[in-house]
Amino acid sequence: xxxxxxxxxxxxxxxxxxxxxxxxxxxxxxxxxxxxxxxxxxxxxxxxxxxxxxxxxxxxxxxxxxxxxxxxxxxxxxxxxxxxxxxxxxxxxxxxxxxxxxxxxxxxxxxxxxxxxxxxxxxxxxxxxxxxxxxxxxxxxxxxxxxxxxxxxxxxxxxxxxxxxxxxxxxxxxxxxxxxxxxxxxxxxxxxxxxxxxxxxxxxx
Numbered sequence: 135x136x137x138x139x140x141x142x143x144x145x146x147x148x149x150x151x152x153x154x155x156x157x158x159x160x161x162x163x164x165x166x167x168x169x170x171x172x173x174x175x176x177x178x179x180x181x182x183x184x185x186x187x188x189x190x191x192x193x194x195x196x197x198x199x200x201x202x203x204x205x206x207x208x209x210x211x212x213x214x215x216x217x218x219x220x221x222x223x224x225x226x227x228x229x230x231x232x233x234x235x236x237x238x239x240x241x242x243x244x245x246x247x248x249x250x251x252x253x254x255x256x257x258x259x260x261x262x263x264x265x266x267x268x269x270x271x272x273x274x275x276x277x278x279x280x281x282x283x284x285x286x287x288x289x290x291x292x293x294x295x296x297x298x299x300x301x302x303x304x305x306x307x308x309x310x311x312x313x314x315x316x317x318x319x320x321x322x323x324x325x326x327x328x329x330x331x332x333x334x335x336x337x338x339x
Contacts (some may be wrong), residue, residue, distance in 0.1 A: 206315070206335040207231055211264065211273075213238050213330040221264050223271075230338050231309065236266035255280055258297070261304070269308020273332070275301035275319055287325025297321040301332050312339045 317334015
């Protein structure tokens with residue numbers, strides 16, 4: 135009796151891990167580590183870009199905020215004597231305007247007195263025109279005055295008084311042709327002797 139034996143072919147399929155011992159679970163771990171490192175580098179790049187953009191925005195904001203202040207120049211205008219008034223303009227910080235001096239002309243109107251906690255307050259609206267060596271400058275002021283004595287100033291029909299006010303530029307020529315701004319003022323009126331000082335910020339328009 136003949137027995138026919140069939141030859142069985144057994145095919146062994148080797149995985150990549152079997153063919154290359156360097157691959158396998160360790161390779162998967164390395165791959166995951168590389169992915170994490172790439173993700174970390176990518177996040178760092180994104181963070182750096184965001185930080186740079188934020189720094190640029192802060193810088194631009196600071197420049198924009200400082201811009202108007204850089205153009206401002208603090209000044210003081212001192213005056214004395216009503217009859218033959220004179221003035222001196224003094225820059226209190228560096229800027230466009232330089233020291234100037236000359237004569238001053240005053241035009242004013244007074245309003246009805248008001249009472250504040252029993253104290254009489256007199257309100258004046260004044261326009262000063264300063265004629266200096268560098269041009270003319272006109273300012274408009276509103277001031278409030280209170281008496282500091284029971285007696286009239288010698289030769290005048292009013293009592294010595296002090297006043298405070300606010301002012302702004304309303305016109306100019308020469309070096310003051312394009313000047314704008316304003317500030318606050320203080321006065322001491324003693325009759326023939328009269329002192330005033332305006333301080334504020336002026337800008338070139």
